[in-house]
Amino acid sequence: MLTPDILFDSYRDITPAFLQGQGVTLLLTDLDYTLAPKAVRRPDDVLRQWIDGLKGAGITVMIVSNNRSGVRVTEFCGDLGIGYQGHAGKPSPKGLRAAMERTGTDPAHTAMLGDKLLTDMLAAHRAGVRAWMVEPLGGPVGPWNRVLHLLQRPFKRACPYKCQKNPGENTK
Numbered sequence: 001m002l003t004p005d006i007l008f009d010s011y012r013d014i015t016p017a018f019l020q021g022q023g024v025t026l027l028l029t030d031l032d033y034t035l036a037p038k039a040v041r042r043p044d045d046v047l048r049q050w051i052d053g054l055k056g057a058g059i060t061v062m063i064v065s066n067n068r069s070g071v072r073v074t075e076f077c078g079d080l081g082i083g084y085q086g087h088a089g090k091p092s093p094k095g096l097r098a099a100m101e102r103t104g105t106d107p108a109h110t111a112m113l114g115d116k117l118l119t120d121m122l123a124a125h126r127a128g129v130r131a132w133m134v135e136p137l138g139g140p141v142g143p144w145n146r147v148l149h150l151l152q153r154p155f156k157r158a159c160p161y162k163c164q165k166n167p168g169e170n171t172k
Helices: 016-022 045-056 070-080 094-103 117-127 142-157
Strands: 006-008 026-029 060-064 083-085 110-114 130-134
Touching: 016 045, 026 094, 045 060, 045 070, 060 070, 060 094, 070 083, 083 094, 094 110, 094 117, 110 117, 117 130, 117 142
Parallel strands: 006 130, 026 060, 026 110, 060 083, 110 130
Antiparallel strands: none
């Protein structure tokens, strides 16, 4: 339940063609450390272009966040022109299910992208959607996050598919 289905170096490695090939029409994603370091208040141009490319390919992107402050998530999503499901309660699947219901998408056509096993990957598996993991943007900040990321290593090693920047390094 904790092992990601695919491990990516970055969200940028996920292309519209890859999502279409997987049959994914709804990409749910965490915000903090997945799309931007937690201290970053607004999306950068690279993220905007990535979101625009997905939307242009007919893929819905929605942030599913446990973030307690709705202000940052609201502003961030407003800048990107995407929706969000706040107070998701991950690892509970309720936030993911609510997002799928809002968009009229079923689990077979949904993937969850995140950086943490105990929230994002567990919620994805419990909701019956693909569980995709990225390395945290900005790296682990603070002692707790450093410990958490060390604890995640064995599960990341067990991931059946690793998508790395050099396609010749991709393994199944």
